[in-house]
Amino acid sequence: MSIETTRTETTQIHNIGYRNYDGPRLGRAYARRSLFSQSLRGAYGLGRSAKSKVLPMILFAVMCVPAAIIVAVAVATKMKDLPLDYTRYAIFTQALIGLYLAAQAPQSVSRDLRFKTVPLYFSRPIERVDYVLAKFGAMAGALFILTASPLVILYIGSLLAKMDFADQSKGFGQGLVSVALLSLLFGGIGLVMAALTPRRGFGVAAVIATLVISYGAVTTLQGIAYGTDNIDAIKWMGLFSPITLIDGVQTAFLGATSSFPAGAGPSAGLGALYLLVVLALILGSYAVLMRRYRKVGL
């Protein structure tokens, strides 16, 4: 150490007092955790300007208000069961979930691309897989908070109204599994679409177009199949849009009633295919993101 010091002193013109950092290095896991928590907070505008808190907070409130109203009505009229299944809630509020995803997924990744901060991340001890996992996890986590909170409200309300504990817990558990799958699926799709473009506006449009167009196309076709008595075709068409995929999985395995026309949801056999497609889409979006960030920035 002393040798080095003397050497730098002879080569330096001025010693302006810069010192090396010799404190503890927090390492890769810490950096990954920080990126995850920052992205998760950022998805609700925490730690950002007041303006960027407005939209996520409004959407969060709008998600929760119907649940609170349902609980209030159920308690006031002393119902034996909630008027809405836990598993149906996300299907009914899918437009809000889609909007939230469209607004927040580009916020999470597009700006890193546009302001070329991605190379700066990779100059830290994190690897590509850490960045992708942190962003994916944060987006799915933010969606899970958005979709699970109303379920928690429903559950607490149903317990306060002294409904059947075992029955409600089972429904609540099924609902949580379903929204967890939904969060992973939607988060993956949203991030893939958003990571394609550094422009936030186009990212928003791309995400919402994917969700709305696929859903619009599927429901239109299902409606026509129903109108022409092709009931068998209805359950196959559900494979082609994210929200109907979730609907199919929970109809087959999580005891939900399908919102397909004529309630013609898939049986357990076809449901396995639904589940397979959902898992393939989640893993596929992870793989696409890994590919996307193989060469980025500079």
Added chain:
Amino acid sequence: MYNPTVARLTYRALLGRRRALILFALPALLIVIASAVRAFNGVDDQVAADVLGGFALATMVPLIGVIAGTGAIGPEIDDGSIVYLLAKPVKRPTIIVTKLTVAIAVTMVFSAVPTFVAGMILNGNGQQVAVAYTVAALVASIAYSALFLLLGTVSRHAVVIGLVYALLWEALFGSLIAGARTLSVQQWALSVAEKVAGDGLVASDVGLPVAVALLAGVTVAATWYAGQKLRTLTLAGEE
């Protein structure tokens, strides 16, 4: 009131590279659906009207309107490169009118043409259904482009606000609350289509004179206000 250079730059911003993919994907999907329905179902005027009304006019036209309308000016304001355009001796209303022209042209090409093709596939223009919905798509393109171009100059979250209007207001509230339908571009366009189509296939809640007046009024007012807005534009930094 029309500047060819601004128009050329806007066309390139809208149709350049991957952005055009979204614009091509939507009409392609409509035509695929139309072919599938025709193959499944044969010719049926009511089904044709349902597909064109439910998918083409209710979903596709507003989405393309949002992408073209906000995309014509939003990204430039967003990344600040609009100052180079504003610094040139071109009148602000001229910039708006030029960009509006481009947005209308793009929306019309990508929404009305596929609507017409899909209509021909579905029932070969029986009872004028294809023509009626093409006219509706053309009319709606103008109003949507003007509205969403205005949004692009007003807010940095123009795309989100535009989508909220197109999806929540027109689709959700429009189907729940009858009053909301009076204030919907889609219904105004439908009332024009109603005049063209055979009886009973297209229904609108707004009378034709009111609809035409509202369409023209909204378009002119939105364009004028967007011009005003651009004259006093303040560039916001990144939040």
